[in-house]
Amino acid sequence: MTHAHRVVVLGGAGFVGSHLVDRLLADGAEHVLAIDSLITGSERNVAHLAKEPRFSFRKHDITQPFDVDGRVDFVFNMASPASPIDYAELWLETMRVGSLGTEHALSLAQAKGAVFLQASTSEIYGDPLEHPQRETYFGNVDATGPRAVYDEAKRYAEALVQAFRRKRGVKTRIVRIFNTYGPRMRLNDGRVVPAFIGQALRGEDLTVFGDGKQTRSFCYVSDLVDGILRLARSQEQDPVNVGNPDERTILSFAEAVQRVAKLTRPIVYKPLPQGDPKQRRPDITRARTLLGWEPKVALDTGLAQTLEYFRGVV
Ligand code: UDP
Numbered sequence: 001m002t003h004a005h006r007v008v009v010l011g012g013a014g015f016v017g018s019h020l021v022d023r024l025l026a027d028g029a030e031h032v033l034a035i036d037s038l039i040t041g042s043e044r045n046v047a048h049l050a051k052e053p054r055f056s057f058r059k060h061d062i063t064q065p066f067d068v069d070g071r072v073d074f075v076f077n078m079a080s081p082a083s084p085i086d087y088a089e090l091w092l093e094t095m096r097v098g099s100l101g102t103e104h105a106l107s108l109a110q111a112k113g114a115v116f117l118q119a120s121t122s123e124i125y126g127d128p129l130e131h132p133q134r135e136t137y138f139g140n141v142d143a144t145g146p147r148a149v150y151d152e153a154k155r156y157a158e159a160l161v162q163a164f165r166r167k168r169g170v171k172t173r174i175v176r177i178f179n180t181y182g183p184r185m186r187l188n189d190g191r192v193v194p195a196f197i198g199q200a201l202r203g204e205d206l207t208v209f210g211d212g213k214q215t216r217s218f219c220y221v222s223d224l225v226d227g228i229l230r231l232a233r234s235q236e237q238d239p240v241n242v243g244n245p246d247e248r249t250i251l252s253f254a255e256a257v258q259r260v261a262k263l264t265r266p267i268v269y270k271p272l273p274q275g276d277p278k279q280r281r282p283d284i285t286r287a288r289t290l291l292g293w294e295p296k297v298a299l300d301t302g303l304a305q306t307l308e309y310f311r312g313v314v
Contacts, residue, residue, distance in 0.1 A: 006029070007032045017078035043057070072109075087149055178280065180243070236286075
């Protein structure tokens with residue numbers, strides 16, 4: 001974004017949203033308004049901006065209608081519970097923010113003539129049978145399993161975004177975000193990065209679910225935010241994967257955390273949650289060719305920075 005832009009970030013006090021806010025302000029945005037219900041986000045994530053005149057925060061649940069004064073150039077919809085534990089607990093909130101919340105967000109973009117960017121997810125691909133996952137893959141999603149409240153809300157949101165583009169002329173972008181990690185993740189959100197780091201720092205055993213052979217591909221948050229901004233500035237209307245193709249088993253990821261934390265706590269095995277995808281790796285050909293984007297931060301570097309943050313939190 002340039003100095004001339006006024007931006008609204010929905011979910012702006014969340015993990016990814018708050019990093020996006022920081023980068024927008026660092027890039028010289030005229031004004032950034034973060035809106036967040038704070039059900040999984042936290043005001044602590046934007047507390048360092050309290051004296052920033054170009055920033056404001058509004059506590060609001062976007063499943064309720066809302067308006068924003070003045071000109072808006074970009075609307076980023078990052079609002080949703082996103083960890084498996086959170087969306088299982090906050091199932092109705094998750095379904096409502098993907099449906100009603102996204103509709104309200106799109107209506108705002110329409111009214112303001114703003115570019116709208118939707119944070120979608122690799123969960124669109126479910127437990128994928130195509131590997132790595134290209135944007136053209138329709139996915140292997142269980143519509144009634146425990147992950148469905150999140151997966152189907154996000155799939156509905158993608159459909160709604162494309163319909164607002166086709167029927168109402170809204171300029172839309174869709175980013176499919178793969179596993180991302182970094183500072184400001186919630187320690188107890190159940191996801192593997194804060195779980196392992198928290199366990200390592202507390203001197204507890206690392207809990208690997210299943211046999212640990214399932215794979216994920218972890219992207220550092222600054223790389224993700226860079227991809228999101230490149231997409232927002234582009235003209236690309238179809239979904240674009242943004243993630244790190246560096247695929248690892250969860251077991252080798254646990255070993256990476258041990259290595260970076262210099263703590264070799266034992267690994268203990270726990271039951272695999274129902275519906276846990278067996279493999280996940282983005283094909284980032286579209287991001288590379290359309291956006292000139294690829295991740296830059298190596299896992300050990302990103303983990304060291306994340307560990308530093310969690311040392312102050314645990
Ligand atoms: N996982 C694990 N131990 C934990 C938390 C998660 O082994 O304490 C595994 C989980 O079963 C999954 C992977 O790590 O295979 C990533 O889980 P996460 O909840 O971070 O995100 P997901 O990619 O499943 O949405």
